[in-house]
Amino acid sequence: MNVSLLLILLLVGAFATYLAGDKLASKVALFFSLAVLGCSIVLLNHFNAGENISFINQWISQPNISFALQADGLSLAMLLLTTALTPLIIFSSFGNEYKNAKSFYALILFMAFAMAGTFLAADGLLYYIFWELSLIPIYFIALLWGNGDAEERKTAVVKFFIYTLAGSLFMLVAFIYLYQRAGSLLIDDLYKLDLTASEQLWIFLAFFLAYAIKIPIIPFHTWQAKVYQKAPTVGTMLLSGIMLKMGLYSVIRWQLPIAPLAAKQYMFVFIALGIAGVIYGSIVALRQKDLKKLLAYSSLAHVGLIAAGAYTLTLDGLRGAVLQMIAHGFVVVGLFFAAEIIFRRYDTRTISEMGGIRSQSPKFTSMFMILVLASVALPSTFNFVGEFTVLYSLSQINIWFAILGGTTIILGAYYMLKMFQHVMLGETNKKIFADVTLNEGLTMVIIVAVLFFFGMYPKPIIDLITPSLENILTQINRN
Amino acid sequence: MNNILNQIGIENYIFLCVILFCIGVFGVLYRRNAIIVFMSIEIMLNAVNLLFVAFSTYHQDAQGQVFVFFSMAVAAAEVAVGLAILVSIFRNSGTIDVANLKNLKG
């Protein structure tokens, strides 16, 4: 039993969903995503039992490309994030009616397939293919099932597509160049390479372009807010919950170990960029009128911090980054789902048109409150663990990084509570806010439970990821 | 045969043919009447044919002359097709001025 099974299952699921027809599509998709989740948990056990669950096979002889899926702790963690969030996201969409549902859910599963592949691929080209592949489903999801004015949406989505593609194509060039040097794209061979400082710099930058656009790091973030706003909430969840993490994961897995010299030499620049993102994102978020846009900017701030952590090249930085990735994945999905719940009832995303929900639905309010608190990293939530570790690593590099990055806990509290106050509190709203349905409540509860559990007991995840991160660190410090 | 070539020298043949060829080219470039353009193209081809013959003599080798037949045949076929197209154009537009063929552009 190895990881390729997962991908096959997802792919089969995608087709099955499409064939199931509009009526059953959502159920089938949910079934398959749950199956995959279970499957990945089984794999996790196998992995912890020390079995080899990798799958490596020659694919193209000339150029020498292999179909290599390797699962170490890091990959598995991200894989679990993907396979855990996918069913949640699908389940969360049960409240909505989608035209042509079969294609919709098939695309979701296909995207999950591509993203899982990205996290598992251990061959540069394979990785790149999955990376690109994940772009197509989200493109169509955002384009066809998105909301708002069609023309505006089109521009936003096409911009997003071309923007990300542009970035990744330079990564492709970098990969080809690496292939010339290594004669193979297996990640282990790439780690073995010793490139000159200038080569590393160029490769690093080529990768950086791809990742900075995907993550996004300022100033490459302009696609984000609009797409988040225009995409259907499910798409937004996929984007912000998992797809962003592809970029961050790739930084840790590919960029840093392959070009460590550049990473070390220009560490401060990239940390500074990340932190600038934190502050910039938080400040822009302060005065957003659209709830989803506000959340988009908040996530810009958070990923900025994560990126900064990753670029510190310390164990804490990397570990904190990964923890924060997972935590942020859940929180952001929860928050966007909350936005969707409100939208289902008020049919608006404009903050000024909300308010007074608390007196209508205390249940929903408390869940939303918890999510807000988690996203501002209140201790005992999962995000605190990540944020603390990241900030600690920053403080080890330079105390000022920690102070500036730490402003996120002030500014974050500011814009989140401001948002909460205007969305939930105040005089009872005129519009009717039906109490949360069972499905909605269940989704929320699961997310909240995860956040609290790992907030108090992150040990399992830490134990899972630490060895592979240490391994990566040794690669980074190899010369 | 041979001595003539010696007296005159292959270069001159080449120059002659190049000049002929260029005449053809300029004809194609500057004349607007399709028929004349065809003729100019023919001039180009024939210039080449002449050169073929010259070279074949120069090399003492018959292949060149054989090739000339090929090229003449091909040229004939080409012109046949060309004229056919020209006729249908004349039917549809009533002119054979190539400068009027500007419907397809941009």
Place this chain on the structure above:
Amino acid sequence: MDTNLALVLLLTPLLGFLINVFFGKKLGKTFSGIVGTLSVVVSFAVTLYFFGYITVAKQPIQIILFDWISISNFNLSFGLLLDQLSILWLLFVTGIGSLIHLYSISYMHDDEKMHTFFAYLNLFVFFMITLVIGSNLLVMFIGWEGVGLCSYLLIGFWHKNQEYNDAAKKAFIMNRIGDLGLLIGIFILGMLFSTLDFTTLKTAISGATNLNSYWLGVAAFALFIGACGKSAQIPLYTWLPDAMAGPTPVSALIHAATMVTAGIFMISRLNFLFDLTPEVQNIIAIIGAITALVAATIGLVQNDIKKVLAYSTVSQLGLMFLALGLGAYQVAIFHVVTHAFFKACLFLGSGSVIHALGGEQDMRKMGGLKKAMPITFMTMLVASLAIAGIFPFAGFWSKDEILITAFEHNIVLWVIGSVASIMTAFYMFRLMYLTFFKEFRGTEDQKHHLHESPSLITAPLIILAVLSFIGGLISLPKNSWLNEYLAPIFRKVTEEEHTLGTFEYGLMAIALAGAFIGIGIAYSKYIKQNSVPEEDSKITGISKVLYNKYYVDEAYDVLFVKPINALSGFFRDYIETSISALVFGLAKVTNELSFQGKKLHNGSIGFYLFAFVLGLCAIISYLFLAQ
């Protein structure tokens, strides 16, 4: 055994919280109130057990529950530490906590969200206990932020009023500013000593030979900023007066007795660190003194009964920090305890007044309540005497200790402290006179409804009044039980003991005199001249400045809030758009090129062939040149 008991102590309030959250509505108001109260009472009982244990065994109990976060150079476990300090704190947190819960059952009975209220209170107690008994800085930080959260929830309890929500938000964010400082301090300590556990940290620091005093100082200062945020010191004090938006019991519990003392707790917890950084200690002392004075001055002219109490709280906290800064931790703690008694009493009393007047908080519309509500009056009088520092009430001893310590270190600080306490005496009795003496100034129907509060409200008042009367006994000069008790925690306790000479008696006399002076002024102004503070509009001059709290809020608004929002608008409207314009610009350029190119493909065969020939010639000639 101890572990389980400790867990009971910690988790019963949480249990109460959960019960009230999930079943509160079904339980009904009274019952949910009882549940909430019981859960705290249970923890109080357990605390008493531990108190007995510690006084006998003198050995702190350390409990490791599970591994929590791992950092590269050390592991953080989720552990509890029950030593003299934490148990002392637990005593009055849970003790006063249960009293206030009891009080709230009656006080909040008319509110339809009573169960939520109790849920929040229990949650607060839970987090407060976590804060106090956490065995390392990060567990403490959980409680630290948790109580901040609860205070946010409780200040904004009446969430339909956006002003209250603003106050709540303000409190949370101000606390967060402090929390950042605390975090930075934690980071530095972690880097320096590779541990955040209190006991190991203590041994590490006291054992260490060559300490990096610079970083140590930075850490101490950062931690102090955290304390400022939580304990409402300058410059982060402005949230506390606004926090009075919350229900009165909340003000009593959180914003007077317990949460705001967290900063003092943290500093005394880390006394071994602060002892090594005298500069920071000086800063603390000075900040404390200034805060005491400033807050007191503002308190002089406030007309909202709770505002007065709030500012007096800030000022008292200032005095405690003064003591901390002078290294007299046990003195500060002494004042914390006594202050907890009488300030809780005062708040609850004011609560009962407000309750009686149907929510009226303006003292100008009160008066003459003495006859109507004698118990409230008596208890509040005791408490006021205590806070004013009248012999032999609790406040007298603790405040006097502080002043003596101040005098020993620095005369100026002593002067400031004394002035502050004179003012305290003044505004407290201003409050008393305006509220209880003379005739009633409120509306008619209020007058009709005037009544003494039910026993559930008065009982806690009485208990607290008694405590604020006898509270001083725990640390009398010469034979101070408190100092004995805390001896294991602090290093220099013994040197801090001062001999009772005539000189000390003199200081006591001066302090006492000052207190009487304050009361006297108040008496002459509000009883003799029978004057009532005039309308807000008529207030002028210095008192206007004071009445408007030195315009500090406005200043902050102009200095921080407005600029950030302006910046946000600027980013949103200009930077964002211009960046994306840059991206779109590239697309536009290519499109324009394409447009120009269309003209080139003009459909003319002549031109096409011309281009053909041109290309041909170019290539041929290039080849020639290349030859």
Place this chain on the structure above:
Amino acid sequence: MNTLIAITGLGVLCLLFEILNLRKAIVPMTIIGLLAILGLTVSEFNTSGSFYNNMIVVNKFSMAFSSLFIVLTIFLVGLSHNFYEDHQSKLSDFIAIKIFLLSGAVAMVSFGNLAMFFLGIEVLSISLYVLAASNRMNLKSNEAGMKYFLMGSFASGIILFGICLIYGAMGSFDVVEISELSRSAELPIWFPIGIAMVTIGMLFKIAAVPFHFWAPDVYEGSPALTTATMSTLAKVVAMATLYKLLSVMNANISYAFQIIIVVLSIASMTVGNIMALRQTNVKRMLAFSGISHAGFMLMALLSLSTSASDLLYYASTYSLAGIAAFSVILYVCKNRDNEDIVNFHGLGKTNPLLAAVLTGALLSMAGIPIFSGFFAKLVLFNQTIEAGYLVVVIVAVINSIISVGYYFKLILAMYTKEPNEERAGTPFFIYAVAVVSIALNVVLGLFPSLVLDLLG
């Protein structure tokens, strides 16, 4: 060799069918015949040899490309059934012409002698002239034919002149001799010029900048099926021939010449992509995209000795995608006077299958992974970087970004716009061709080694 004869025979057969009133049978029979020929070719794949004293030289290269051409022709013939429904009487002629065109193509890739090369290219071109103008009553078609004819024959003149110069320099038409001689002594200046002129002639055929001007006009004017033929078969043939010409005739290609190729390739892709952005006529747009693809394929000429298989792969993926795209275009634009992008509005709703096919084809052209176009670009980039021309690759990358712009314009039109009206009928042949070709494309993407190892 047998392939060539068989194909010619098949062409004659088509004409015979007409005489024997077997019009119905023509398309199926031709397809069967071509399949048989394909089988023959594949079976002979490894038997290389030379015939008629080196007039024709058969080797892996020629075999591989010949099979590709045959496959493409099968698709084109399949499409013609539906395309020529209206004027059945011409059916046999058009199909026969296509077959002869194929024979010319095969001759071009398996020539051993410049005479054969010249004949092949003329057969190809003349058949294309005819096809271009085949819609007699339509002025646009006439104009297209005329433009193509004039410029084509002009180009033939250039090629002929080039051949003549080569002959003058070498005294032989036999490529083997020529290449030996070219290696040996130092040569008269005519020789490189001759090579250059022949190359330029071929560059015209593959529509590389600045010899591309005819392409958009002719593509737009000609009947859609002819356009399909030009943009897939003809372009690929010309490319392969050019490659063979250069690789056979002088393996040690001069640096100056490489520079020229670099410049032309960069120019072609840039001009092609940028011009395509603003096109509303789909055929014209694909013409420009074809120009850019020619630019990509020119990169193969930078590493002549090694990139044969890469070129083959690129050619097959590109032409398969082209066939798929054009089959959809044929379906959509049947009975329309133009091929404007408006006709594609809402195809995603009215005919999701074909819309998906077209999307796939465009994605493949854009070089999005899993479609073989991506791997084609990849291997070419790989070769080019190995040859040391990183700059070209960077430009190519930037160009592929631009290209996404217009490919997605079409996709957007299909999925986001409302359909203007229903299209009736589901012509079997078109569906078959579309699905099979895109399927082949994807298969090539999943197993690139199938092709990449053929000539390795």
